[in-house]
Amino acid sequence: DGRDGGPVCPGSLIVVSNRQPYRHEYESDGGVDAGNGTDADPSITVDEPTGGLTAGLDPVVQRTDGTWIAWGDGDADFDVADENGCVAVPPGEEAYTLRRIDLPDEAIDSYYYGFSNRVLWPLCHGFPELVEDRANDFEWYRTVNEQFADAVVEHADEDSVVWFQDYHFALAPRMVRNAVAPGTTVAQFWHVPWPDPSTFRYCPAGGNVLEGLLGNDLLGFHVDRYVDRFLESVERFLPAARVDRKGRTVHYEGTTTRVVATPMGVDAASYDREAREVGAGPLESLRSEYDVPHPDDAVIGLGVDRLDYTKGIPERLAALERFFERYPDWRGEFTFVQKATLSRTDIPTYERHGDLVRSEVERINSRFGTDDWQPVIYTEDYLEQAELCALYRHADLLLVSPLVDGMNLVAQEYVAASVDDTGDTLLLSDRVGAHDLLGSHAITIDPSDIDGMAERIADALEMPIDERRRRMRTLRDRVFDADIERWMSAQFDWMRRLHGEPSRSGRR
Numbered sequence: 468d469g470r471d472g473g474p475v476c477p478g479s480l481i482v483v484s485n486r487q488p489y490r491h492e493y494e495s496d497g498g499v500d501a502g503n504g505t506d507a508d509p510s511i512t513v514d515e516p517t518g519g520l521t522a523g524l525d526p527v528v529q530r531t532d533g534t535w536i537a538w539g540d541g542d543a544d545f546d547v548a549d550e551n552g553c554v555a556v557p558p559g560e561e562a563y564t565l566r567r568i569d570l571p572d573e574a575i576d577s578y579y580y581g582f583s584n585r586v587l588w589p590l591c592h593g594f595p596e597l598v599e600d601r602a603n604d605f606e607w608y609r610t611v612n613e614q615f616a617d618a619v620v621e622h623a624d625e626d627s628v629v630w631f632q633d634y635h636f637a638l639a640p641r642m643v644r645n646a647v648a649p650g651t652t653v654a655q656f657w658h659v660p661w662p663d664p665s666t667f668r669y670c671p672a673g674g675n676v677l678e679g680l681l682g683n684d685l686l687g688f689h690v691d692r693y694v695d696r697f698l699e700s701v702e703r704f705l706p707a708a709r710v711d712r713k714g715r716t717v718h719y720e721g722t723t724t725r726v727v728a729t730p731m732g733v734d735a736a737s738y739d740r741e742a743r744e745v746g747a748g749p750l751e752s753l754r755s756e757y758d759v760p761h762p763d764d765a766v767i768g769l770g771v772d773r774l775d776y777t778k779g780i781p782e783r784l785a786a787l788e789r790f791f792e793r794y795p796d797w798r799g800e801f802t803f804v805q806k807a808t809l810s811r812t813d814i815p816t817y818e819r820h821g822d823l824v825r826s827e828v829e830r831i832n833s834r835f836g837t838d839d840w841q842p843v844i845y846t847e848d849y850l851e852q853a854e855l856c857a858l859y860r861h862a863d864l865l866l867v868s869p870l871v872d873g874m875n876l877v878a879q880e881y882v883a884a885s886v887d888d889t890g891d892t893l894l895l896s897d898r899v900g901a902h903d904l905l906g907s908h909a910i911t912i913d914p915s916d917i918d919g920m921a922e923r924i925a926d927a928l929e930m931p932i933d934e935r936r937r938r939m940r941t942l943r944d945r946v947f948d949a950d951i952e953r954w955m956s957a958q959f960d961w962m963r964r965l966h967g968e969p970s971r972s973g974r975r
């Protein structure tokens with residue numbers, strides 16, 4: 468534990484998340500063997516779902532020899548696991564146990580595509596009008612939370628630190644709290660925003676959600692305003708709870724929950740390293756795969772997002788269109804690459820949103836495109852981390868324009884991968900958690916002000932290189948300072964502190 472000087476967990480760690488860090492899949496018929504098949508069965512491949520959460524936690528769990536419990540969504544997942552769904556990972560290294568939970572289709576539809584992503588996701592991001600409260604979704608959400616809680620209890624003992632991730636598990640913490648020894652630490656990090664109470668009031672079973680979360684000893688959010696709104700929501704909708712706003716604690720049914728703001732970071736050193744390793748190759752691939760003309764001297768803008776209505780992609784495209792209208796000299800000189808990752812496409816809102824984005828790209832390209840230039844290069848291709856780092860490194864600016872986002876790790880990844888000191892620029896929405904950390908040295912954008920965003924793009928392109936360099940250097944300092952290890956150490960320090968608190972002994 469902590470032998471490389473990394474974060475030290477104050478007990479044996481049990482991480483619980485919806486997404487698993489490794490997924491086993493059968494090669495599809497006629498598929499190309501990626502060469503990473505398992506020893507036991509070469510037709511099975513292992514992939515690591517991209518995303519800051521799983522990628523960031525995996526090395527820590529590897530060091531702590533812990534357990535990770537997650538939904539087994541790969542078609543070969545249970546063929547490589549034992550009868551309890553357990554498999555040693557990473558493949559070949561076997562540093563810790565991944566325990567997979569098998570969910571029937573109905574559970575996936577109601578728990579994942581239902582209450583998690585049709586209720587809590589839109590609600591937490593301030594879109595109550597998109598909430599779909601379908602029959603049985605909450606009941607399945609509860610059932611799946613129970614299933615995860617049962618698995619946790621099987622692995623937990625007095626010294627365990629149970630650490631839930633995100634909004635898929637609002638009920639499980641109290642279930643676990645009630646079933647384990649008082650010495651067991653129960654904690655959660657909520658990776659999405661917490662909404663204003665005037666929005667939270669539309670949450671079906673909102674009282675149950677709050678009660679569940681108050682089963683945690685420690686509840687983490689990215690920034691102060693989410694903490695404040697959570698405490699306000701508890702005050703308004705759970706009158707039996709005792710809220711100490713100043714001390715940021717809540718007493719409810721024998722549990723004391725400390726609520727903290729600990730902004731998540733990225734593994735900055737690894738983005739930096741990978742970006743340095745990519746060399747000139749990516750320029751070639753930009754040229755061949757994405758048709759960027761003369762990429763070595765073209766100015767490249769970049770957007771990298773899951774295809775989600777919270778990310779403000781249509782607004783960003785509208786701003787680009789406005790920019791090319793107002794600044795025709797940049798046509799042919801500035802190319803925008805938008806990498807989008809398909810997500811939750813079984814939900815019609817996501818499907819419609821994807822269609823809108825694709826048709827807007829097409830429209831803008833046919834409006835301004837010429838025989839050898841397209842203003843927007845749009846791709847939904849899967850990118851390896853190295854390819855992503857290549858794009859980050861060679862993009863002159865990154866446009867991050869969510870209408871709301873808990874943190875936004877892409878902004879931080881870009882900064883970490885901007886290794887050339889050539890004055891790369893970050894344009895950052897003021898409605899993302901990352902703005903608290905990076906806003907003063909990014910170019911701030913209001914994602915719903917299309918004219919303003921177009922002007923900010925022009926500002927970024929015309930800003931003197933010395934100023935751009937100065938800003939990026941400061942951004943890099945901040946991202947390296949507040950990296951993923953810092954985030955985890957902060958969580959673990961809090962857990963350690965709470966362990967000593969007398970209030971714990973009063974708990975049943």
Ligand code: G6P
Pocket residue numbers: 485486518520633634658659810811
């Ligand atoms: C957000 C959530 C994560 C989630 C990720 C990808 O970042 O906070 O919990 O894993 O999106 O979404 P997905 O539904 O594909 O897991």
